[in-house]
Amino acid sequence: MSIEIVNVGKRFGDFVALDDVSVSIPSGRLTALLGPSGGGKSTLLRIIAGLERADVGKVEIEGVDATGLPPQKRNVGFVFQHYAAFKHLTVRRNVAFGLEIRKRPKDEIRRRVDELLALVHLEQFAERLPAQLSGGQRQRMALARALAVEPTVLLLDEPFGALDAKVRKELRDWLRRLHDEVHVTTVFVTHDQEEALEVADEIVVINEGRVEQIGSPDDLYDRPANEFVMRFLGPVTQLGDQLVRPHDLQLFSGGTTGVAARVTRVTRIGFEIRVDVATTGGQPVTVTLTRNEFLALGIAVDSEVRVQLAPGSPSTTVSTPEQRTAEPSLATTTS
Amino acid sequence: MAEHSITRTPVGRRPGRYVLRAVVTAYLFLLVAWPLYLVGRNALADGFTSLGDILTDPDVTHALRLTVVIAVTAVVINTVFGVGISILLVRYDFPGKRTLNALLDMPLSVSPIVVGLALVLVYGGREGWFGPTLEAAGFQIIFATPGMVLATVFVALPLVIREVVPVLQEIGDEQEQAARSLGANAVQTFRRITLPAIKWGVIYGVVLSLARSLGEFGAVKVVSGNVLGETRTATLVVEEKYLNFDKGGSYATAFLLALVAVACIIVVSVLRPKEDR
Structure with a gap:
């Protein structure tokens, strides 16, 4: 050393x-x-x-x-x-x-x-x-x-x-x-x-x-x-009580995996597409997809989707006091 | 287009600008240029005889030499301590820094004659606080050259410091830290990095101090005793000759002093553009 x-x-x-x-x-x-x-x-x-x-x-x-x-x-x-x-x-x-x-x-x-x-x-x-x-x-x-x-x-x-x-x-x-x-x-x-x-x-x-x-x-x-490290090293979004990277989230247009949500906004930023969704519990979640992934899904604003964290992706549990105040609504989403 | 509008705007203000210029010029002319010119004209009224007279008078030449010795000694002392104190003020934090800073401006605000009296109270040979001790050890301060140097150092004390402090603040201490990390010790860092960076500030301060020291009158008068041919400086000669109605001699001596001051100002104005570079 x-x-x-x-x-x-x-x-x-x-x-x-x-x-x-x-x-x-x-x-x-x-x-x-x-x-x-x-x-x-x-x-x-x-x-x-x-x-x-x-x-x-x-x-x-x-x-x-x-x-x-x-x-x-x-x-x-x-x-x-x-x-x-x-x-x-x-x-x-x-x-x-x-x-x-x-x-x-x-x-x-x-x-x-x-x-x-x-x-x-x-x-x-x-x-x-x-x-x-x-x-x-x-x-x-x-x-x-x-x-x-x-x-x-x-x-x-x-x-x-x-x-x-x-x-x-x-x-x-x-x-x-x-x-x-x-x-x-x-x-x-x-x-x-x-x-x-x-x-x-x-x-x-x-x-x-x-x-x-x-x-x-x-x-x-x-x-x-x-x-802290999770937040400092790159973009994050929150799903349930987990802090995750927006590009580690997967969207499905049907099925029963993950959490039910509705698309609220679609923004195209260069080669990637940012999809804002709101879970049925009202929690806003940001998902980034490549253009091809987005086109394959065939979704638009107001589409019903399911959100899930890709297996093996990093996540941390939210622990800061400001975040905890949002917990009651999270409880309803995960149940 | 933008340039047009920029060149056009001052047109409306021009008369105002000329009035201001005229006022400033007249003010400086009446206050500085004309009186100084008259001193020169009076000194040279009958050609170079007055100047010749004073330059051959042994008492006057002694006074001139004494003035130079005192001024140069005072400037050397003020430069060394001035640079040291400036570095202390800018680079270090210590309790009482603000007080020290305020104290350093004292010599500018206190009348030189008060300075002279104060020095007599401390170093006076007979009744001073510290003087008798020194006198017993064989050092005469008051009514001798050391006292006059002390008085001159006192009145010119802030000049180097006030020139060097802003320069030190402006250059910051990163260059010095870089030098330290490259292996330079404190002395090497000062000589190779700090001193070249503050060089022009120091030179400017030295020139100002020199001009101030050559012209010092009040404080020196009190502590010198004004003994002809011994502790009489050039400024004291001017007063003496003037009071004795030797107008020619006093103007000639005053002219010499003014000449040195003008030379100092010329030196400064020659140095200034280099300082800006």
């Missing part, structure tokens, strides 16, 4: 940012810390980097107790959401910074920086100032700068958060490919579940200062540990 976080807690005044968090982050993998804004994931990343001090608990990096170490002694690479480019230095000097601090020989620095600039496709921008680069280029420069010191772990704090959607998507693919080339243990923070599911080998879901679940993208998606 590359990074061990043991019982870490952190408060800012009255606000509990992290509450007794323990996580093991495996070596050589790409791990995402996923959660809503203000959930404590960035704080955890900054504690790993040493930019923030934990109130209690222990941080171990590659077997070394780093809890009390200042950031410059941890040998971590850190990439900030807003790039943190050294504005007065050229791209080359930015990338060379860590090596210059380590007093490496000049020709070694030059060679290494050239390698890294090639890796992030910025060779032709070496003599420019950060202000002359686009956001995506600046973030690639920041990444090269962090990689230059050959860190034991690479930490990225919402690295693509400040970029527009298209560049974000490109950089996401690129980060995945880069990681497959470089293999440095990488942890990145994101609030975008799609980004985490697409890029990460392993996802740690953090909410309100606690770890909700740790697992592979498949684990999380197929076997969510609780309602």
Whole structure:
């Protein structure tokens, strides 16, 4: 295990940012810390980097107790959401910074920086100032700068958060490919579940200062540990007291399986069809179907249908108080 | 089309704008430009004789040299402490921060003459709170150069800080954190990252402090004792000569001081565009 976080807690005044968090982050993998804004994931990343001090608990990096170490002694690479480019230095000097601090020989620095600039496709921008680069280029420069010191772990704090959607998507693919080339243990923070599911080998879901679940993208998606993870990782709808994914629901135009319902609305969204139905108990349920499935059913608004969860699909029991108030009506539907 | 409407709108306001411009120009002319011009004209009324006279007068040249020594010393002290205090104020949280912040503006609001008296009360050789102790140890503060430096440091204290603090706030601390994570210690981070980023703020503050320090009169007058050829600075020479009806000499000295101030302003205006970059 590359990074061990043991019982870490952190408060800012009255606000509990992290509450007794323990996580093991495996070596050589790409791990995402996923959660809503203000959930404590960035704080955890900054504690790993040493930019923030934990109130209690222990941080171990590659077997070394780093809890009390200042950031410059941890040998971590850190990439900030807003790039943190050294504005007065050229791209080359930015990338060379860590090596210059380590007093490496000049020709070694030059060679290494050239390698890294090639890796992030910025060779032709070496003599420019950060202000002359686009956001995506600046973030690639920041990444090269962090990689230059050959860190034991690479930490990225919402690295693509400040970029527009298209560049974000490109950089996401690129980060995945880069990681497959470089293999440095990488942890990145994101609030975008799609980004985490697409890029990460392993996802740690953090909410309100606690770890909700740790697992592979498949684990999380197929076997969510609780309602929060289920809701956070994708669209959900409620059938009876179960929280399910709309595309895991099956509709039948006849028969006796599942729950009886009436179609209230049909919406076409690109390649998928969203069918809103109301069960006989009055519970609204959303079902998404492919176009072909929809056509095969031959249903329209006001059609009588039966709704059923496809066997083997993930579901969690609704437990939050707001949801419980709806329970009386559910009882009638299931009976 | 949009451009047309943008260029057209000011047409209606033009007369108002010209009136405003004229008022501001007249105001500055009457308040600043014309009086300063008259000082120059009086100083050069009989050619360069007055200037020549004061520059060959050993007492005046001593005063000028003393002024420069005091101003430069005060600026160095204010720059070092100013940058330090700015970093403390912007980058750290501590109890009493607001009080410190308010205290730092005191020198701007308190009359320099009060500052002088206050320093005498603390460091005065005979009756001061701390002065006799220092005097016994062989340090004379009041009526000597250290006291005059102290007074000048006091009055020019906020100038560097007020220039550097906004710059530090604007650049944020992410670049510094990045430097730390790349292995730089506190000193390396300051030298390689923070200082280049706040460079223009510091230079601007230094120029302002220098101008203020060269021109300081009230506080220095109280603590200097105004001894001819020993603790008399250029501003004190101007007053002395003026009171002794040596108009030529006082205008010439005043002209020299104004010249330095103008030079400072020119330096600043040359630096400004670079700061914006």
